[in-house]
Amino acid sequence: MYRHASRLLIRSSSSSASGGRAGGGGGGARAAFSTDVPAPATEDTGFVEAWRKVAPSLEPPKTPSxxxxxxPPTPSSIPSKLTVNFVLPYQSEISNKEVDMVIIPATTGQMGVLPGHVATIAELKPGLLSVHEGMSLVQKGLADFTQKLNSATTDLEKAEAQIGVDVHSALNAALTG
Structure with missing residues (x-):
């Protein structure tokens, strides 16, 4: 009985969407996509009313909306700090810490992540993860040359950027000990 009720609901909603023509008829109805903005709850009231007419003893099913x-709203400016959570399977090492930069070892090289960094998927490799709380001149230089290395198109640009990364990495290691 309930299968029949759901079939009637689907049939009545599809015929009303297609303008009552058999076979859909292309009456201006368009398919909904998952990227569409969710419909307000008021549009679900028609479905709920039809459901209560057909199956008054059953609670109506929940709709995707x-x-x-x-x-959430997209921020209009680049944040000044980066929030870091570093979680191991058995404990949390760093939780909601506001930092200026994180350097991650990736298979393509060291990757510096700054506030407002574009979302990236990268294969990590074993190595030292550096969390920097203060932005010094050396760290800014390292971030700049890392960005230049990632966006370099010619061999000359790549070589110059790699030298800059190596120099600033050595300076950073000497300063931090």
Whole structure:
């Protein structure tokens, strides 16, 4: 009985969306996509009313809009600090720490992450993860040359940027001990 009720609901909603024509008829109805903005809850009231007419003893099913949360607003400016969480399987080493830069060992080389860094997927390699709380001149230079190395297009640009990364890494290691 309930399968029949759901079939009737689907049939009635699809025929009303297609303008009552058999086969859809292309009456201006378009398919919904997962990237569309979720519909407000008021549009679900028609479905709930139809459900209560067909199956008054059953609670109506939840629609996707009941589970979707509104997307958080996108910040208009680059944040000044980077929030870091470093979690191991058995404990949390760093939790919600505000830092200026994190240097991560990746298979493509050292990757410096600054506030406002673009989302990146990279294969990590075993190595030392550096968390920097203060931005000194040497660390800014390292971040600049790391960015130049990643965006270099010619061999000359890559060589110059790699020299800059090596020099600033050595200076940073000497200063931090």
């Amino acid at each position: 009941a589970f979707m949360k509104p997307r």
